[in-house]
Amino acid sequence: MRWGIIGAGGIAKRRIISAIKNEKNSTITGIMNRSNADKIAQEFNVPFCTSDLDEILSREDIDAVYCDPCVSAQGGGN
Numbered sequence: 433m434r435w436g437i438i439g440a441g442g443i444a445k446r447r448i449i450s451a452i453k454n455e456k457n458s459t460i461t462g463i464m465n466r467s468n469a470d471k472i473a474q475e476f477n478v479p480f481c482t483s484d485l486d487e488i489l490s491r492e493d494i495d496a497v498y499c500d501p502c503v504s505a506q507g508g509g510n
Contacts (some may be wrong), residue, residue, distance in 0.1 A: 435459065438497050439499060440500070461494050462488050464481070
């Protein structure tokens with residue numbers, strides 16, 4: 433499973449990213465965060481980063497996404 437992370441806040445950094453990376457058949461392909469996306473992607477060795485929600489959702493190399501509950505509550509960060 434190729435994952436995208438939307439909203440890489442505390443929960444994603446402390447729990448979700450490591451859980452996905454520890455799964456044998458899972459990888460994180462991209463991270464979307466309104467700020468610091470490049471820093472977070474570099475920290476976790478993720479090949480793609482963006483601050484644009486539509487850009488990560490339209491990628492064909494992502495099968496599933498984790499969306500931080502705070503991003504969802506804020507309307508996708510818009």
